[in-house]
Amino acid sequence: MLLDPQQHYLSLLPAGQLQLFAGGEAFWQQSPAALDTVARNWLVTEFSFSSDWPQWELHPAGDELVYLLAGAAELWLETPAGLQCLPMQAPAAALIPANCWHQVRTRQLCRMLFITYGEGTLHKAV
Numbered sequence: 001m002l003l004d005p006q007q008h009y010l011s012l013l014p015a016g017q018l019q020l021f022a023g024g025e026a027f028w029q030q031s032p033a034a035l036d037t038v039a040r041n042w043l044v045t046e047f048s049f050s051s052d053w054p055q056w057e058l059h060p061a062g063d064e065l066v067y068l069l070a071g072a073a074e075l076w077l078e079t080p081a082g083l084q085c086l087p088m089q090a091p092a093a094a095l096i097p098a099n100c101w102h103q104v105r106t107r108q109l110c111r112m113l114f115i116t117y118g119e120g121t122l123h124k125a126v
Contacts, residue, residue: 006024039117042062049104062118064117068089068093
């Protein structure tokens with residue numbers, strides 16, 4: 001089966017199966033209960049974007065892997081030592097630890113792959 005990672009998201013289930021979802025708005029328009037169930041597993045998503053994220057994000061229950069497939073961006077982390085900027089030029093990857101506020105500022109059109117354990121994800125305005 002061929003997949004378009006920007007049109008299909010994958011949930012990595014604990015017993016070794018993969019669950020396929022329609023991506024984009026179709027995914028995010030699921031009921032809160034359905035999204036909560038998916039958030040208790042690892043979710044693989046891919047996005048393209050040309051502007052900075054409008055919010056900070058935090059995943060309290062697990063780490064996140066960010067893989068920059070194309071483009072250039074700055075990954076900003078809010079750490080106990082203060083703000084940290086990780087300049088990224090594709091191909092590049094970064095590990096965001098659980099409980100770390102983060103956001104992306106684009107430097108050119110980006111395509112990123114995310115592997116996220118999203119249970120309890122929080123957002124706050126930039």
